[in-house]
């Protein structure tokens with residue numbers, strides 16, 4: 001297990017429902033440990049097992065949920 005914490009910038013979140021949607025999409029992925037979505041700053045902080053899931057997969061899941069995700073430089 002290689003725990004990694006990354007910040008993902010997210011465009012398109014407008015309300016608590018969006019926050020919930022992002023949170024659910026990310027926490028459904030195997031390997032994700034914790035997700036914290038920050039509506040005010042349009043980002044999510046995700047801690048995950050890098051041996052199980054890639055950060056690009058996490059961003060993809062957010063895109064698939066209807067938002068636009070981009071991984072911040074660590």
Ligand SMILES: [Cu+2]
Nearest residue numbers: 014015017018
């Ligand atoms: Cu919303």
